[in-house]
Amino acid sequence: MMTEVESAHETHGSFVSKATGHPLPPPDHGTPVIALFNSFRQPQNLQPVPAIPPKLGKWDQSAPAQVHTNVFTEVLRKDQQDVTKILETPSQDVANNVPNSAALTNTNLVPYVILHLAALSGDWDIARNFLQSKPQAVRAKITKGSETALHIAAGAKRTIFVEELVKWMTSNDLELKNDVGNTALHFAAVSGIKRIAEVMVDKNPTLPQIRGIKDLTPLHMATLLGHREIVWYLYDKTILMDRDHMGLLISAITADLYDVALDIIQKNPQIAFARDENGETPLHVMARKPLACYSGSQLGFWQRCKGSLLPHTKAPYGKKLMYMQATQLVKQLWEKILTLNSDSAISDLIRTPSSLLFTAAELGNIDFLIILLRSYPGLIWHVDEQNRSIFHTAVIHRQEKVFNLIYELGGLKELIVSYKDNNNNNMLHLAAKLAPVIRLNDDTGAALKLRRELLWFKEVEKIVQPLYKEMRNSIGKTPQILFTEEHKELLREGEVWMKGTASSCMVVATLIATVMFAAFSTVPGGNNNDTGIPIFLQSRAFIVFAISDAVSLISSAASILSFLSVLMSRYAEGDFLHSLPNRLIVGLATLFISITAMMITFVATVFIVLGSEFHGIKVPIALVAGVPVGFYALLQFPLLADMINHAYISRVSFRPCNHLLH
Template sequence: MSTTSIVSAVPEHTPTILSCFPARVTSPSPQGPSTSKEAKSQHTPPTKYVPLYKAALKGDWATAKMFLICNPGADRAPITDGHETALHIAAGARRVEFVEELVKWMQPHDLVLKNKFDNTALCFAAASGITQIAKVMVAKNPTLLAVRGCKRMTPLNISALLGNRDMVWYLYSATGDSVLTEEDRISLLIATITTNLFDVALDLLNKYPSLAIARDGNGETALHALARKPSAFASGCNFGVWQRFIYLCDHVEVSNIARDEKDQQVARGFLTPAVQCLNGLLWKTLNLLVPSVMLVHDTKVMNIQALEVVKFIWNEILLLKSWQISSILAEPSRPLFTAAELGIVEFITVLIQSYPDLIWKIDDESRSIFHTAVAYRQEKIFNLIYDIGALKDLIASYVDSNGNNMLHLAATLAPSSRLNTISGAALQMQREYQWFKEVEKIVLPLYTETKNLEVRTPAMMFTEEHANLVKQGEKWMKNTASSCMVVATLIATVVFAAAFTVPGGNNNTNGTPIFIEAKSFMVFAISDALALFSSATSVLMFLSILTSRYAEEDFAKSLPKRMTIGLATLFVSIATMMIAFSATLAIVLDSRMTWVAIPIALFACVPVTVFALLQFPLFIDMIRSTYGFGVFKRSAKPMLY
């Protein structure tokens, strides 16, 4: 945390906590107390406290001690416009040693002093995330844990809203059960879910199972909060190929209490200091050497914990009567449809496996979760429709309040948040066409020509909705093809000329190349010919793209296939051109500077590697989306039943 800011580390998802701390730690005006009405009402302290303020901010205890000796009572005096004491400032600035010395100097009741926002210094410590600062204060005055700050929040709730894991575990274990009310506990549960502290949430639920069905001040349960957390589940993790491989290979066992057994014991202080130190060094070393492995491991632990929280809460909800279950799933929002909109397939699977009737539920627009999945392009949710067998025909026949069937929803343009996950307008159009055709397989033939309330068939709707995307896809394809064709044409010209100006020249008697017997010459000849053929093929592929009709169906197979072939042959032409060039230099310089062959070969790899690195992601995306299993790959094992 910045030394000049108390809330700079506040996450964006905790706006309610922002008003609990001053925007910045303001120092007294050097001109003395302000004469404004606001300043008078706040009793701005005199400028004599400026040295103490600066010392607390910098952690300069020697200067502060001299000031406190010369000014008795300054340790409990408000030294800012916000009525913060030196302890508030030092705690917010994370000055551990300063806080330790100042707490020794102060009386226990002095630690309960509040600023104008009703926050004690422990609230500042909870926001700072430095556990040692909180421990020092609590050791001096344990009643601080029960002193509420702004918005009547306990220090524990403040730390939970800010997601400081170690601080939360310490305050959670130190705060007595009598301190927290039922409202505090449900707020704490939802806060820990919001900030991904699922280990704390699991422990809280095990202690107080009734929290699973309790509602907070907004009328929401923990299930509602989980339905808005796609990043907490495996389906929401956007890992690369290497990270996905680590994720699958990483074996994680998490108890239904919370974290790993060792991690939880360390957090609660059950291990000896020596073991704690050794365990901490082990994880820090691994995190330093292979940070990606630790990131994937931590993510998988979080995913498992989040799923355990969902299961626990849902099992408690199932103990209720049917009308109570319906009430939780309908008010104040619909967590089932929220999860479907965000693509949290694990959340929906847990709910439906034990309560199959949920597949028939509809939202305010008369849409099922599968209709929602189509509208928001959540393929993992949509693929679940194949697990319900013949019932999918009934689900697909639903018509929403606007007269749209499932194919109409597939014909609408995808939300920008989902569309932008795909690179390039052409591939976006390809994905949209694939969605339309996939949903067309599900609905009955009658629905392909059914008109909605706007008198539009799905095909008409698709053409109108995607007209602009088709234009953007055409522009993207033509620009890419034009740029690549220039390079391919230049390569073809160069290698064609090189074939008739062979290195070393020709024999004047019979016209044969002088170095025709050299091995390097054969390498030159073959690579030059390959460069010419591949570049010519590339030019033709890109030319066919430029002259294409650009119909909607062309984006599905034809155009991506041509672009793939064009990029592949262009890469081959660049690589073989570099080989031909290297072979030419080897022939010319072989008898004079034999050592030059190695650096030439190394430098020749540079442009080839650069082209591969720049174009490989696009190439792979096209291969995967055109020839791969696609986004509609169905699991061999049914997920719902």
């Protein structure tokens, strides 16, 4: 059983964990960073009182990323008095108050609970009062992980607290390590706050050289997490050994710190041939980093529009700068590799442990491939272990930009297209296979996914020899038979998706047509009993009413017919290429027009009925009438835009771009 003290301190441990808010490391940055964060251990099994976060005083200001807690300092000081009172209570009394009490896990941590909480919250006033009574606590290990108050404050991004605490410490105190061997500067590197690192290094310039877990320097820790500002600061302060450069370069590339990577390459050009623990060179790592995502060519439709409307915003500039740096890094690495004595040496380097050409082709890293092919055109003839070229790989993984390079080869493309893999599959067989899930998910709905697959099959069919269209692979299947079998389930899902979408939209279109027909039959204001002519015929609002009502009725009728034709289709494979998408586009577009015209009709009716008065009512009603139109556009326009993109824009996806020549 736990004593009351144990129980109370456990509550503080819970508060500490929530208040600190340490950022978790990216999952692909490896064990070193995870182990560093695991070293943020909180004291457990101690509960002086229910935890009350402290108020932030004048000493609590920190970097912008610092998390503040707004609670009154007086409450915390009362909390401290309660803690002290409980800590001074005889253990027998505590045991009597809490049934089934157990022994304290670590009695040495109990006196430092107040300092621990102050370091977490950044309350220097409380910490200063505590240190005045116990000066030795400045270097005490106050957690189960053997962290000092400086470790805790640095990890919690408490800049002002660190500045004041360092004044109480000697340079040797700053070198204290926790259980896993990390100093407070390692914690500062992970936090990413440059000012915290500056305060420590100014006090002890040798701190950047001290290695922590996995023999990593603070510089390496900051690089793993991509904290550019503190990386550049520590980069100038750290004396690196030869074995450090490769690990630092790979970490910089992984974290997109290409400016740092360029500096490392320029100072150590021979590192282009070095390999990491996985046997990969820096160029292998760059092959997995599609440069197009930094240039903006892989942005979505709305993102590209935003970039064109706001060309001078900071984000696009940062992306362009990163793209330029990444491109320059690839060029420098490749130029260095081309200095090797023979083609076989170059081939061995780029093929081991895996071929970086095919990695780049699989991921669609078109800019990377262009850089390599421009200076070494012979790479287009390279094949993998299954006798597939980079163009075959592009077909398998549906990478249009990489595949388009084949159009720039002229007559040579006939030779590459003739390659067959170990299973006697030609390029059309590979196009007939179902695309990887990650590529299928780029499209909305099963019907558009199937259409994308059909586009690929038809495009490859155009460039293969006629004989290859009927060629059988090792299991006796032609490309067309293979396509039908591979896409049987997708065809069924596409039919269900098309019918469901058409049925739902047709119900709405039918309702609109019914309402609009009824509205025109009973015009607002009524008719003249003698002539039968509408009373408000000469009103401008009535003209708007008549036109919008007619437009809504006609467009909704067109929408009904369009969706009806979708429902009555035979749903063959070829129908998904042009016929069905075009019909659905017409139906969605006319439905949107009918909804918009219906709301205009409603507004015109309001103006007719209310006459020339009640302006305070008519204007708000007119504004609110636009809400359904906007809501429909918000929900359905992305689908319509995607279908238009598929039906018309994607037709020019397969075309030569002259990347290799310009």
